[in-house]
Amino acid sequence: MAHPDPPGSRPAGSSYTPTLPAAEAERIRQWHQRAYEAARTEAGSGRTFSYLGRTLVVPPGVQPITGMSHLLGEAVLNEVRPDDRVLDMGTGCGVNAILAASTAGRVLAVDVSPIAVRTARDNAERNNVADRMETRHSDVFSHVDGRFDLIVFDPPFRWFAPRDLFEAATTDENYRAMTTFFRDAGRYLTPGGRMLIFFGTSGDLAYLKQLTDEAGFTRQTVAHQDLVKDGWRVDYFTFRLTRTAAAARPRPPA
């Protein structure tokens, strides 16, 4: 099992500074503040979503289904195969693990938030896939073992320090979790393994691309949609990542 980095530390060898111009970073910060306030108001005492034929109950502090969730959800339904072992990293309410479990019989859903883990388990039962889907608390890969044919991740888009539970679903201080994820993901993939990653330009997309390139992944865009809000266009993408042959080859002993 991998050992987690100490809380709040950056993964060894990584250092994050925004690749965006300062004005763009500031615009994202303001956008984030508005989204955070709206999320607190909208969350109320919890919400129930009907989404792609599933019923998902989402308490405050867990990422809700949004107008863009289908970009990843439909990609999961298109990608998953019956024999796949699937990992849903940062599962939130369990949505993508539950979608995967309609086809695959071995799905592991993990999240660092204990409320998310409980919510994902409850939603798996509600949608009759609990026997095909295991839920676990894990800080990135800290409590993940074995290899997967398909890994799904919709990481927090922002890099600020979260002030509370509401923010922790959407911001990952200095991209510690996302950096760790791409640094280590290859070790958890089978040789022909694939990943589906959701991200947008309300985060540092260039940094995500840099991480995927450094880790030796080939990126294909399988879904894209833009949204104009407050006069600002944000683009959302689902990427399908596979490893280049050289990156997938086991490294010889040092």
Ligand SMILES: C[S@@+](CC[C@H](N)C(=O)[O-])C[C@H]1O[C@@H](n2cnc3c(N)ncnc32)[C@H](O)[C@@H]1O
């Ligand atoms: C943007 S939400 C996505 C939730 C869900 N997958 C979805 O698509 O609706 C990001 C999720 O990543 C989780 N997360 C953040 N840091 C994490 C970490 N270090 N390890 C595991 N999960 C993490 C958050 O708790 C949150 O549930």
